[in-house]
Amino acid sequence: MHKTFTLNHTDNIELNLYQYGEENCHKGHRFGPAVRQHYLFHYVISGTGTFYSEFGAFPVGAGEGFLIHPHEVTTYCADNRDPWHYMWLEVDGLIAARIFEECHLSRQSPVYRPQPE
Incomplete structure:
Protein backbone atom coordinates (compact mmCIF):
# COMPACT_ATOMS: atom_id res chain seq x y z
CA MET A 1 0.00 0.00 0.00
CA HIS A 2 1.30 3.41 -0.95
CA LYS A 3 -0.51 6.71 -0.38
CA THR A 4 0.94 10.12 -1.24
CA PHE A 5 -0.70 13.51 -0.84
CA THR A 6 0.91 16.54 -2.47
CA LEU A 7 0.15 20.10 -1.38
CA ASN A 8 0.58 23.09 -3.65
CA HIS A 9 0.70 25.70 -0.89
CA THR A 10 4.21 27.12 -0.70
CA ASP A 11 3.33 30.60 0.50
CA ASN A 12 4.54 30.24 4.10
CA ILE A 13 8.27 30.96 4.19
CA GLU A 14 8.65 29.81 7.81
CA LEU A 15 7.42 26.22 7.39
CA ASN A 16 5.88 24.51 4.37
CA LEU A 17 4.42 21.02 4.16
CA ALA A 34 18.49 9.54 -4.01
CA VAL A 35 18.80 13.22 -3.16
CA ARG A 36 15.85 15.20 -1.78
CA GLN A 37 15.24 18.92 -2.14
CA HIS A 38 13.53 19.33 1.26
CA TYR A 39 13.56 17.72 4.70
CA LEU A 40 11.88 14.31 4.71
CA PHE A 41 10.95 12.64 8.00
CA HIS A 42 9.79 9.01 8.18
CA TYR A 43 8.04 7.62 11.27
CA VAL A 44 7.97 3.82 11.50
CA ILE A 45 4.62 2.42 12.63
CA SER A 46 5.63 -1.25 12.55
CA GLY A 47 8.44 -3.44 11.27
CA THR A 48 12.08 -2.55 10.79
CA GLY A 49 14.52 -1.35 8.18
CA THR A 50 17.82 0.45 7.70
CA PHE A 51 18.59 4.04 6.73
CA TYR A 52 21.93 4.69 4.96
CA SER A 53 23.79 7.97 4.58
CA PHE A 58 21.18 3.19 11.00
CA PRO A 59 18.68 0.49 11.99
CA VAL A 60 15.20 1.89 12.62
CA GLY A 61 12.20 0.11 14.13
CA ALA A 62 8.61 0.66 15.21
CA GLY A 63 8.12 3.84 17.24
CA GLU A 64 11.26 5.42 15.77
CA GLY A 65 11.91 7.68 12.80
CA PHE A 66 14.65 9.03 10.57
CA LEU A 67 15.35 12.39 8.97
CA ILE A 68 16.71 13.01 5.48
CA HIS A 69 18.28 16.44 5.05
CA PRO A 70 18.06 18.43 1.81
CA HIS A 71 20.78 17.68 -0.77
CA GLU A 72 21.94 14.54 1.08
CA VAL A 73 22.47 11.23 -0.76
CA THR A 74 20.56 8.52 1.11
CA THR A 75 19.12 5.04 0.72
CA TYR A 76 16.67 3.18 2.92
CA CYS A 77 15.61 -0.46 2.87
CA ALA A 78 12.85 -2.47 4.50
CA ASP A 79 13.88 -5.57 6.43
CA ASN A 80 13.65 -8.90 4.57
CA ARG A 81 11.74 -10.58 7.42
CA ASP A 82 9.79 -7.77 9.10
CA PRO A 83 9.42 -4.91 6.57
CA TRP A 84 8.49 -1.53 7.87
CA HIS A 85 5.24 0.36 7.54
CA TYR A 86 5.90 4.08 7.81
CA MET A 87 4.35 7.50 7.44
CA TRP A 88 6.37 10.40 6.10
CA LEU A 89 6.24 14.13 5.58
CA GLU A 90 8.28 16.50 3.46
CA VAL A 91 8.81 20.02 4.83
CA ASP A 92 11.05 23.04 4.43
CA GLY A 93 11.19 26.68 5.40
CA LEU A 94 13.12 29.12 7.55
CA ILE A 95 12.43 27.30 10.83
CA ALA A 96 12.56 23.69 9.57
CA ALA A 97 16.24 23.19 10.44
CA ARG A 98 15.74 24.62 13.93
CA ILE A 99 12.77 22.34 14.63
CA PHE A 100 14.78 19.24 13.75
CA GLU A 101 17.82 20.48 15.70
CA GLU A 102 15.61 20.93 18.77
CA CYS A 103 14.58 17.28 18.30
CA HIS A 104 18.32 16.39 18.35
CA LEU A 105 18.27 15.21 14.73
CA SER A 106 21.29 15.91 12.54
CA ARG A 107 23.09 14.45 9.53
CA GLN A 108 25.37 12.56 11.92
CA SER A 109 22.51 11.44 14.17
CA PRO A 110 19.41 11.14 11.93
CA VAL A 111 17.34 8.67 13.97
CA TYR A 112 14.57 9.73 16.34
CA ARG A 113 14.18 7.41 19.33
CA PRO A 114 11.67 8.36 22.04
CA GLN A 115 13.15 8.90 25.48
CA PRO A 116 11.88 6.67 28.29
CA GLU A 117 9.66 8.47 30.79
Missing part, protein backbone atom coordinates in the same frame (compact mmCIF):
# COMPACT_ATOMS: atom_id res chain seq x y z
CA TYR A 18 5.02 19.81 0.60
CA GLN A 19 3.93 16.18 0.78
CA TYR A 20 2.93 13.50 3.22
CA GLY A 21 2.11 9.85 2.83
CA GLU A 22 2.16 6.31 4.06
CA GLU A 23 3.83 3.16 2.78
CA ASN A 24 3.48 -0.45 3.86
CA CYS A 25 6.63 -1.85 2.27
CA HIS A 26 7.26 -5.26 0.81
CA LYS A 27 10.16 -7.34 2.14
CA GLY A 28 13.46 -5.82 1.02
CA HIS A 29 11.82 -2.73 -0.55
CA ARG A 30 14.56 -0.18 -1.26
CA PHE A 31 14.56 3.51 -2.14
CA GLY A 32 17.73 5.22 -3.34
CA PRO A 33 20.36 6.27 -3.61
CA GLU A 54 27.40 9.08 4.30
CA PHE A 55 27.53 8.78 8.11
CA GLY A 56 26.70 5.07 8.24
CA ALA A 57 23.92 2.52 8.44
Whole structure:
Protein backbone atom coordinates (compact mmCIF):
# COMPACT_ATOMS: atom_id res chain seq x y z
CA MET A 1 0.00 0.00 0.00
CA HIS A 2 1.30 3.41 -0.95
CA LYS A 3 -0.51 6.71 -0.38
CA THR A 4 0.94 10.12 -1.24
CA PHE A 5 -0.70 13.51 -0.84
CA THR A 6 0.91 16.54 -2.47
CA LEU A 7 0.15 20.10 -1.38
CA ASN A 8 0.58 23.09 -3.65
CA HIS A 9 0.70 25.70 -0.89
CA THR A 10 4.21 27.12 -0.70
CA ASP A 11 3.33 30.60 0.50
CA ASN A 12 4.54 30.24 4.10
CA ILE A 13 8.27 30.96 4.19
CA GLU A 14 8.65 29.81 7.81
CA LEU A 15 7.42 26.22 7.39
CA ASN A 16 5.88 24.51 4.37
CA LEU A 17 4.42 21.02 4.16
CA TYR A 18 5.02 19.81 0.60
CA GLN A 19 3.93 16.18 0.78
CA TYR A 20 2.93 13.50 3.22
CA GLY A 21 2.11 9.85 2.83
CA GLU A 22 2.16 6.31 4.06
CA GLU A 23 3.83 3.16 2.78
CA ASN A 24 3.48 -0.45 3.86
CA CYS A 25 6.63 -1.85 2.27
CA HIS A 26 7.26 -5.26 0.81
CA LYS A 27 10.16 -7.34 2.14
CA GLY A 28 13.46 -5.82 1.02
CA HIS A 29 11.82 -2.73 -0.55
CA ARG A 30 14.56 -0.18 -1.26
CA PHE A 31 14.56 3.51 -2.14
CA GLY A 32 17.73 5.22 -3.34
CA PRO A 33 20.36 6.27 -3.61
CA ALA A 34 18.49 9.54 -4.01
CA VAL A 35 18.80 13.22 -3.16
CA ARG A 36 15.85 15.20 -1.78
CA GLN A 37 15.24 18.92 -2.14
CA HIS A 38 13.53 19.33 1.26
CA TYR A 39 13.56 17.72 4.70
CA LEU A 40 11.88 14.31 4.71
CA PHE A 41 10.95 12.64 8.00
CA HIS A 42 9.79 9.01 8.18
CA TYR A 43 8.04 7.62 11.27
CA VAL A 44 7.97 3.82 11.50
CA ILE A 45 4.62 2.42 12.63
CA SER A 46 5.63 -1.25 12.55
CA GLY A 47 8.44 -3.44 11.27
CA THR A 48 12.08 -2.55 10.79
CA GLY A 49 14.52 -1.35 8.18
CA THR A 50 17.82 0.45 7.70
CA PHE A 51 18.59 4.04 6.73
CA TYR A 52 21.93 4.69 4.96
CA SER A 53 23.79 7.97 4.58
CA GLU A 54 27.40 9.08 4.30
CA PHE A 55 27.53 8.78 8.11
CA GLY A 56 26.70 5.07 8.24
CA ALA A 57 23.92 2.52 8.44
CA PHE A 58 21.18 3.19 11.00
CA PRO A 59 18.68 0.49 11.99
CA VAL A 60 15.20 1.89 12.62
CA GLY A 61 12.20 0.11 14.13
CA ALA A 62 8.61 0.66 15.21
CA GLY A 63 8.12 3.84 17.24
CA GLU A 64 11.26 5.42 15.77
CA GLY A 65 11.91 7.68 12.80
CA PHE A 66 14.65 9.03 10.57
CA LEU A 67 15.35 12.39 8.97
CA ILE A 68 16.71 13.01 5.48
CA HIS A 69 18.28 16.44 5.05
CA PRO A 70 18.06 18.43 1.81
CA HIS A 71 20.78 17.68 -0.77
CA GLU A 72 21.94 14.54 1.08
CA VAL A 73 22.47 11.23 -0.76
CA THR A 74 20.56 8.52 1.11
CA THR A 75 19.12 5.04 0.72
CA TYR A 76 16.67 3.18 2.92
CA CYS A 77 15.61 -0.46 2.87
CA ALA A 78 12.85 -2.47 4.50
CA ASP A 79 13.88 -5.57 6.43
CA ASN A 80 13.65 -8.90 4.57
CA ARG A 81 11.74 -10.58 7.42
CA ASP A 82 9.79 -7.77 9.10
CA PRO A 83 9.42 -4.91 6.57
CA TRP A 84 8.49 -1.53 7.87
CA HIS A 85 5.24 0.36 7.54
CA TYR A 86 5.90 4.08 7.81
CA MET A 87 4.35 7.50 7.44
CA TRP A 88 6.37 10.40 6.10
CA LEU A 89 6.24 14.13 5.58
CA GLU A 90 8.28 16.50 3.46
CA VAL A 91 8.81 20.02 4.83
CA ASP A 92 11.05 23.04 4.43
CA GLY A 93 11.19 26.68 5.40
CA LEU A 94 13.12 29.12 7.55
CA ILE A 95 12.43 27.30 10.83
CA ALA A 96 12.56 23.69 9.57
CA ALA A 97 16.24 23.19 10.44
CA ARG A 98 15.74 24.62 13.93
CA ILE A 99 12.77 22.34 14.63
CA PHE A 100 14.78 19.24 13.75
CA GLU A 101 17.82 20.48 15.70
CA GLU A 102 15.61 20.93 18.77
CA CYS A 103 14.58 17.28 18.30
CA HIS A 104 18.32 16.39 18.35
CA LEU A 105 18.27 15.21 14.73
CA SER A 106 21.29 15.91 12.54
CA ARG A 107 23.09 14.45 9.53
CA GLN A 108 25.37 12.56 11.92
CA SER A 109 22.51 11.44 14.17
CA PRO A 110 19.41 11.14 11.93
CA VAL A 111 17.34 8.67 13.97
CA TYR A 112 14.57 9.73 16.34
CA ARG A 113 14.18 7.41 19.33
CA PRO A 114 11.67 8.36 22.04
CA GLN A 115 13.15 8.90 25.48
CA PRO A 116 11.88 6.67 28.29
CA GLU A 117 9.66 8.47 30.79
